[in-house]
Amino acid sequence: MSVHATARIVATPAGLPVLTGEGPLALRRTRATGAGARVTVVGAMSAPLSGDRLAIEADVRDGARLTVDAAAATVALPGRPGPVPAEPAHYDVRLTVGEGAELHWLPEQLISAYGSDLRMRTRVELAATARLVLRDEQILGRHGEGPGTLLTRLTVHRAGRPLLDQELAHGPGAAGGWDGGAVLCGYRAVGQLLLVGQEFEEKPVEPRLLGDTAVLTPLAGPGALVTAVAPDALRLRRVLDEVLRAHQTHGSVSAYR
Amino acid sequence: MNRAALLVLADGRFPAGGHAHSGGAEPAVRAGRIHDARSLAAFCRGRLHTTGLTAAALAAAAAGGLDPLELDEAADARTPSPALRATARKLGRQLMRAARATWPSGELDALAAARPRGAHQPVVLGLTARSAGLAPEDAAYCAGYETVSGPATAAVRLLSLDPFEATAVLARLAPELDRVAGRAAELAGRAAREGLDALPAASAPLLDITAEAHAGWPVRLFAS
Numbered sequence: 001m002s003v004h005a006t007a008r009i010v011a012t013p014a015g016l017p018v019l020t021g022e023g024p025l026a027l028r029r030t031r032a033t034g035a036g037a038r039v040t041v042v043g044a045m046s047a048p049l050s051g052d053r054l055a056i057e058a059d060v061r062d063g064a065r066l067t068v069d070a071a072a073a074t075v076a077l078p079g080r081p082g083p084v085p086a087e088p089a090h091y092d093v094r095l096t097v098g099e100g101a102e103l104h105w106l107p108e109q110l111i112s113a114y115g116s117d118l119r120m121r122t123r124v125e126l127a128a129t130a131r132l133v134l135r136d137e138q139i140l141g142r143h144g145e146g147p148g149t150l151l152t153r154l155t156v157h158r159a160g161r162p163l164l165d166q167e168l169a170h171g172p173g174a175a176g177g178w179d180g181g182a183v184l185c186g187y188r189a190v191g192q193l194l195l196v197g198q199e200f201e202e203k204p205v206e207p208r209l210l211g212d213t214a215v216l217t218p219l220a221g222p223g224a225l226v227t228a229v230a231p232d233a234l235r236l237r238r239v240l241d242e243v244l245r246a247h248q249t250h251g252s253v254s255a256y257r
Numbered sequence: 258m259n260r261a262a263l264l265v266l267a268d269g270r271f272p273a274g275g276h277a278h279s280g281g282a283e284p285a286v287r288a289g290r291i292h293d294a295r296s297l298a299a300f301c302r303g304r305l306h307t308t309g310l311t312a313a314a315l316a317a318a319a320a321g322g323l324d325p326l327e328l329d330e331a332a333d334a335r336t337p338s339p340a341l342r343a344t345a346r347k348l349g350r351q352l353m354r355a356a357r358a359t360w361p362s363g364e365l366d367a368l369a370a371a372r373p374r375g376a377h378q379p380v381v382l383g384l385t386a387r388s389a390g391l392a393p394e395d396a397a398y399c400a401g402y403e404t405v406s407g408p409a410t411a412a413v414r415l416l417s418l419d420p421f422e423a424t425a426v427l428a429r430l431a432p433e434l435d436r437v438a439g440r441a442a443e444l445a446g447r448a449a450r451e452g453l454d455a456l457p458a459a460s461a462p463l464l465d466i467t468a469e470a471h472a473g474w475p476v477r478l479f480a481s
Contacts, residue, residue, distance in 0.1 A: 156334075166337070167460060168460055176433065177303025177304070177305065179299070180296070180302060181285040182281060182303035182304040182308075182461045182463055183461045187463075190462055207338075207469045209469060209473075212288075213463075213466055215465065227462050227466055229462050
């Protein structure tokens with residue numbers, strides 16, 4: 001039997017009026033290292049399986065600050081054995097960040113295990129003065145195995161206008177050429193780190209290479225994006241962390257130049 | 258309906274400046290990711306299903322009469338690399354000049370006035386197709402084909418690849434181009450009903466990463 005579960009978080013400047021896990025998505029309030037609240041997703045390890053429909057919604061109201069992280073990586077796994085042909089699993093993330101609010105969305109890696117089939121959709125609605133840090137890391141297969149099928153899409157709107165829209169597909173169910181020289185070419189980890197805030201409007205980052213297979217670029221709108229591929233999860237994290245730390249230490253990656 | 262116009266628009270000799278661009282093939286050759294006909298085919302296939310699909314849908318949407326300025330904004334959101342945004346706008350500006358001379362229209366004039374430094378090339382391409390009396394799917398074919406013909410032609414120069422082999426790569430991709438163009442036109446139709454988020458946003462990380470490095474090379478054969 002497939003699982004349908006939605007976890008909900010609402011953050012206000014006063015606290016977390018809504019913090020509701022469901023099914024495999026358990027949420028814990030954890031000790032924040034900076035200002036605002038911190039929530040750790042503790043339970044998504046063994047999900048999603050094929051046919052599952054999981055969702056997380058976080059609503060960071062005006063003036064609130066929230067960090068969401070995870071206790072472990074999420075592993076997309078093949079379906080339960082049975083007479084019914086496996087359906088893809090769906091994982092939806094819906095994030096809303098209000099005026100003067102800030103969200104740090106820092107989950108652990110999403111691992112696409114061999115034989116799995118997952119569609120992940122992340123939608124972010126930012127108010128004009130909202131700030132966002134969002135990390136996305138995809139690992140093609142567990143150690144020593146081939147990848148599953150993973151189709152992801154990240155759509156970010158700011159003040160109702162499109163800011164970033166990125167789809168990525170890899171694995172046996174993806175369209176051809178995903179492992180060729182234009183897309184991933186043998187790299188088994190791919191990720192992005194998105195930074196959004198008004199300060200990027202006045203002072204966009206300069207494009208900057210981070211080694212041979214990663215780059216920090218200014219978006220057309222007020223944001224910066226690291227796009228990275230790497231041989232494995234560890235080396236991908238190292239690249240993203242470098243920029244994340246600079247952003248958190250200096251409050252801006254421009255200081256990092 | 259004026260299908261022969263599609264031949265004029267898709268002709269590599271159409272004076273829109275595309276020949277100066279390798280579509281990411283030059284840095285891919287340097288990195289060893291393209292080294293023969295087989296790796297060229299994998300590169301082109303990946304590009305077709307990512308930036309090709311995205312560009313084809315933008316072109317189809319513009320050809321179908323969706324607001325070109327909103328499509329230009331959607332193209333920006335789908336292009337995180339500033340080097341690729343600059344290339345797309347430069348190619349858009351060059352195409353606009355050719356288009357206004359060949360199929361003049363008030364819609365082309367209006368877009369040229371609103372984006373004097375150039376709109377994203379697929380948007381201009383779609384509007385050009387519209388001015389030429391072509392259908393959204395024709396525009397999608399043209400945009401999709403350009404995303405593979407550019408690298409294939411460039412590879413002939415960069416690798417001294419046999420031109421027959423490069424053309425065979427393109428010929429073998431034809432059935433997939435059919436599917437991409439059909440899908441792009443379908444999604445453009447959906448965008449007309451549901452809004453521009455229905456347009457695809459398929460991306461190619463290595464193209465985005467290497468485009469920035471390539472833009473900084475002191476000496477290069479191709480502009481992008």
